[in-house]
Amino acid sequence: MSILLNVEGLKAWYENTQVLYNVGLTVEEGQVISLMGRNGMGKSTTISSILGMMSRVEGKIEFAGTSITSIPSHNIARKGIGLVPEGRRVFPNLSVLENLTAASTSGPWGLQQVYNLFPKLEERSKQSASTLSGGEQQMLVIARALMTNPKLLILDEATEGLAPVIRQEIWEAIHKLKDEGISILIVDKTLKELLALSDNCFILERGETVWSGIPSNLTTNIADKYLGV
Secondary structure, rough: OOOEEEEEEEEEOOOOEEEEEEEEEEEEOOEEEEEEEEOOHHHHHHHHOOOOOOOOEEEOOOEOOOOOOOOHHHHHHHHHHEEOOOOOOOOOEHHHHHHHHOOOOOOOHHHHHHHHHHHHHHHOOOOOOHHHOOHHHHHHHHHHHHHOOOOOEEOOOOOOOOOOOHHHHHHHHHHHHHHOOEEEEEEEEOOOHHHOOOOOOEEEEOOOEEEOHHHHHHHHHHHHHHHOO
């Protein structure tokens, strides 16, 4: 497998305030990688840095062998990174179908493929996205990202705030995406589900990568030290 995303020595600032100090992570093709850490340790900021959304970034961010440090966000998206952002950001005034087709590009993921993954979306295809439940909106945001046919799918808190039964549906869908060979970088608080899904894990503490390894090496002591409340 070749390295799809490579981040080394990443530093980032919100205006004059430094928030990332030394973040490193890699995603190989076909891998599911978990980015972990307590709240406020830099996970979402790392994603924003990768996607060109920070005011100032230093360090190495390479995607598919090319530097994407500090290039515009829309160009990064065109290179093949799909984002499922925190907070279920659908286009509320558009129908489910319009949300999906607005994002579509040529590739293996089309309407039928995302409907197969989330059958409820086909049932609701003509409904306004604003009328969907929170869980259905999250399914729509994931499906919309897939319609861009990304080389890398980034999921930022994709199960946050959802009812347990819907959360389980989302996790099952992510497992199916892994089986399809899609490369995924995921941030989530559900440690049990992350460890069952991930090929490798990276833990952030105060804007630095402090631990990385395979899930079976993530001991209770490490989890308590860096992930405990």
